[in-house]
Structures are given as structure tokens and as C-alpha cells.
Amino acid sequence: MKKSVRNLLLVFASLAFVLALLLLGALQRQGRLQQTCTGLQVEFADDYNFVTEDDVKGYLERFYGPYVGQRVDSVNLSRIERILDVQSAVLKSEAYMRGDVLNIRITQRMPVVRFQKGGSGFYVDARGCVFPLQGNFTSLVPVIDGNVPVFYQEGYKGMLEDGKEAAWIQDVLAMVGYMTAHRLWAENIVQISVDGNGDLVLVPREGKEKFVFGSPGGYEKKFARIERYYQYIRPQKEYTTVNVKYDGQIICKN
DSSP states (O other): OOHHHHHHHHHHHHHHHHHHHHHHHHHHHHHHHHOBOOEEEEEESSSOOSSOHHHHHHHHHHHTOOOTTSBGGGOOHHHHHHHHHTSTTEEEEEEEEETTEEEEEEEEOOEEEEEEETTEEEEEETTSOEEEOOSSOOOOOOEEEESOSOOOOTTOOBOOSOHHHHHHHHHHHHHHHHHHHSHHHHHHEEEEEEOTTSOEEEEESSSSOEEEEESSTTHHHHHHHHHHIIIIITTTOOOSEEEOOSTTOOEEEO
């Protein structure tokens, strides 16, 4: 066979191979266009149980509509993410198709403090974002109750708009963070309340003392005064009310 003929055959073979690949790709694309969603797979990025798979299905049924049976390329993933991201305990969602199955990955909000005010309450995460208590799950975090100086509208999720309230929340988060990082306080302070004067009142696990803490600001010095009370005053006499909110003073009363 002449070399020129052999080269021509190689060219035709190469073209045929390329055309076959293009045809295969077109058929695959056509098949995907005709493929429909057959189901939902929900994955959680954490161990919280604020949101369940049934919750996710309910959100989609209520706010998105039917997705099973919808063409795979027509499933509006960004809209699904927007629907889920506005739910109170959802920090972030990611929606994507894997084959013919809609996959959703949920990252839930991590509460740091729970506030209880009358018959209602709310959580706050590390950023200061508030979100409602969840019926599915109760997180074991410090609880602050009483006259909490925050107006909370039931069901609200987001940052507080009132600057004074937001600043108070941030100070509380800093105080609770300090407590959590120090085993002495994390294990021994079992109740935190806000009294009628707006003062935080801390109740220890043992003893009859109630420590009037004042505002959450200046917490390191105030905890140091509580520690001095236990070191130098309590061994001599036990008191029911110990006020540590003033600089340089420990005021004890029965």
C-alpha cells in the first residue's frame, strides 16, 4: 500500500474517531436533558439536631414545590439554597445534583448561649446572631434568664438592630467565652439571671451565695474578686449575697 494511501486512511480513521466521540457526547447530553430527578439525599455537616431530613423535605415542599420528576437540568439549585438559608437554624446550605438525585448539605448554627425571657427564649451564636429555640433539639449551653434587656420578636433570626442590645449581647458572649475557657467557672457556675436592676446574678453549684456581677463587662476582674472571696472571706464566714460589680470592692451581705 502506498504511503500516501496509508496516511489518507489514518486521517479518515482519526476523523471517524473524533466524530464518534462527539456523537457520544451529544447522546450523553441529550440523555441528561431527558433525565429527571428521582429523589433527595440530605447530609449534615455537624451533629446538631435542630434540623432534620424531614424538615428539609418540608421546606422544599412548602416553598419550592415538586422536584422529583423535574428535569435534572431544570432543578433550580440556587433557589433551593436561598429557601434553606433563611430557615432559623440553618447557617449555610449547599445543593447539587449527583446523577439523578438532588443532594443537599446542611451546616447548622452553633448556639453559644440560650436566653430565656418569660415564656419565650432564643439562642445566640458566636457572631451574635439570634435564632429561635427549636422543638427538635435542645442544646446544652449556658442559660441566662430573668429580665434580659433584649426585645425579641418570636421567630426572629438575624443580628439585633438595636445597638445597645447588640453590644450587651456581645459583652455576654465574651463573658461566657471566658467562663467556658476556665474550668473553675464552667463547672461551678450553674445559673445566670438578670435581676430587676439589670445586674447579672451568678449562682454557684455549692453554697448559699449569689454573686451580683453587674454588667457583663469587666468580667475578668469580677471573676478575680469572686475567687478572692472564696480564698479569704468565705473560710471565715459565708454570706448569701456577694456584690463584685464595683472595682476594688467585695460587698458581702446576709
